Amino acid sequence: MACLELRGVAKSYGTGDSATHVLRNINLKVEQGEFVAIVGYSGAGKTTLMSLLAGLLTPDRGEIVLNGKPMVGPGPDRGVVFQNYSLLPWLTAYDNIMLAVNQVFKSWSAEQKRAHVDKFLSMVKLTAAAKKRPHELSGGMRQRVSVARALASNPEILLLDEPLGALDALTRATLQDEIEKIWRENRTTAVLITNDVDEGILLADRIIPLSAGPAATLGPEVRVDIPRPRDRRAITHDPAFRSIRNTVIGYLLGPGARKKPGKMDPAIVLSPQTEEALA
Amino acid sequence: MKSFREKAWYLILPFFGFAVILGLWALVASTFAHNLPSPAKTWEISKPYIVEPFAKRGELDQGILRFTWYSLVLVAKGYTLALILGTPLGFLLGRSKLFSRGLDPVIQLLRPVSPLAWLPLGLVLFEKSEPAALFTIAVCSMWPTVLNTAMGVRSIPKDYINVARMLQLSPLQTFYKVLLPAALPYMFTGFRLSLGIAWLVIVAVEMLTGSPGVGGFLWQEYNSLIYEHILLCILTIGFVGLLLDRGMKLLEDRLRPAEAR
Numbered sequence: 001m002a003c004l005e006l007r008g009v010a011k012s013y014g015t016g017d018s019a020t021h022v023l024r025n026i027n028l029k030v031e032q033g034e035f036v037a038i039v040g041y042s043g044a045g046k047t048t049l050m051s052l053l054a055g056l057l058t059p060d061r062g063e064i065v066l067n068g069k070p071m072v073g074p075g076p077d078r079g080v081v082f083q084n085y086s087l088l089p090w091l092t093a094y095d096n097i098m099l100a101v102n103q104v105f106k107s108w109s110a111e112q113k114r115a116h117v118d119k120f121l122s123m124v125k126l127t128a129a130a131k132k133r134p135h136e137l138s139g140g141m142r143q144r145v146s147v148a149r150a151l152a153s154n155p156e157i158l159l160l161d162e163p164l165g166a167l168d169a170l171t172r173a174t175l176q177d178e179i180e181k182i183w184r185e186n187r188t189t190a191v192l193i194t195n196d197v198d199e200g201i202l203l204a205d206r207i208i209p210l211s212a213g214p215a216a217t218l219g220p221e222v223r224v225d226i227p228r229p230r231d232r233r234a235i236t237h238d239p240a241f242r243s244i245r246n247t248v249i250g251y252l253l254g255p256g257a258r259k260k261p262g263k264m265d266p267a268i269v270l271s272p273q274t275e276e277a278l279a
Numbered sequence: 280m281k282s283f284r285e286k287a288w289y290l291i292l293p294f295f296g297f298a299v300i301l302g303l304w305a306l307v308a309s310t311f312a313h314n315l316p317s318p319a320k321t322w323e324i325s326k327p328y329i330v331e332p333f334a335k336r337g338e339l340d341q342g343i344l345r346f347t348w349y350s351l352v353l354v355a356k357g358y359t360l361a362l363i364l365g366t367p368l369g370f371l372l373g374r375s376k377l378f379s380r381g382l383d384p385v386i387q388l389l390r391p392v393s394p395l396a397w398l399p400l401g402l403v404l405f406e407k408s409e410p411a412a413l414f415t416i417a418v419c420s421m422w423p424t425v426l427n428t429a430m431g432v433r434s435i436p437k438d439y440i441n442v443a444r445m446l447q448l449s450p451l452q453t454f455y456k457v458l459l460p461a462a463l464p465y466m467f468t469g470f471r472l473s474l475g476i477a478w479l480v481i482v483a484v485e486m487l488t489g490s491p492g493v494g495g496f497l498w499q500e501y502n503s504l505i506y507e508h509i510l511l512c513i514l515t516i517g518f519v520g521l522l523l524d525r526g527m528k529l530l531e532d533r534l535r536p537a538e539a540r
Contacts, residue, residue, distance in 0.1 A: 074447065
């Protein structure tokens, strides 16, 4: 049974003629223990899709099923790492994680909770920064606290909403490796939303492009059959990596690109960039 | 880095400011304003009230700080009332578009009304001077608290509220663990401005109700033709107001999120 399933999900904002159709006919199945990456343009509706998965928004059409049950509203069975820094600035790293632990494991003793928070802090290598507040941490450290907070509630599924989007390239690479390692150790079902194709390939078992908006939808999925642990330096020379990358970019620049009115179906006419990317 | 000389100047300049005002005061008093006591005369007549600030020689004849204390107690009561009324109102306005739409015009209408206009209404409502005074202080000073709290609540990042929703915090937990700490820095700006207004209002209120305090003293001494004490009261009111504002500012700065410091 799929852990998470979306059937014909659509979402618009506004009503009538002024309505903006953000997502249409989204179909997605995520298996237990699988890591799926959804790659798309900025502003294509990635965050809307994530909000739907989190339960923060309800779809206009279609349904979302989590472990066989229709999803109703948000809940701590989904651990979300938000795109922006969503740590509460008046709480320390430790207390931010404790907030989630207190809420999910209400019956635990104080000692159990403390041990649990410590375990996740050490998992993201921030034991030394436990007593620091978010503004005293670097961007990368903050997102590591966010990951720890999301995982500390033992969620059924981990939702990563462009978690590394605001970081510099080097920090981003380090964190990608760390997330991959943490995921390998936990094997929590995960959905990553990103605008970075390479990041998707490096981390995921399956990569699915999201077409450009308005009315974005998911393109054909590509399986990533590259064995783990994946080495970011070796992987770029792997022919499988290049072929996956070309397929995904080919879709995003071709059929998945913004449709220009008055032109032929872009599925047939490829832009020069697409041909370049495919070459 | 400023040089030593620049820094010394920087510290000395305020004293020049005071000296100029004092000089103008002396000049005005010695030339055309014959009823205005000179600075030296003011000091001489006010001295007993300053050197024995807590003396109580009679109901109408007490040390300046004792009068100030009466005023502060009254302000504290009225100000507390303003916070008790203003903070929840601010939260409602910040959280609900409906409330905001419905109440904002009313607030804009009531906000500019002078304490001199509210006090008679308070007397009509409560028929006694103390509750009328508290009513006036509260109704005049609550608006900055209301508006700043509402602004603070409105500017809470959506991500924080999403975190509360994902963790399924109850409305009460969401309030105490997310909304309140996130809005607190804004609220304190409102609290500080409200305290300033409460102190401003007290003088008018005491003048009209004749209750003992620094404002009541001022009015009584005007009627007794002891003009030196008017100046003593004005300086005291200014000084206490400054201290209150600085104190609140210190608290406010400690609460401001560190990244904005």
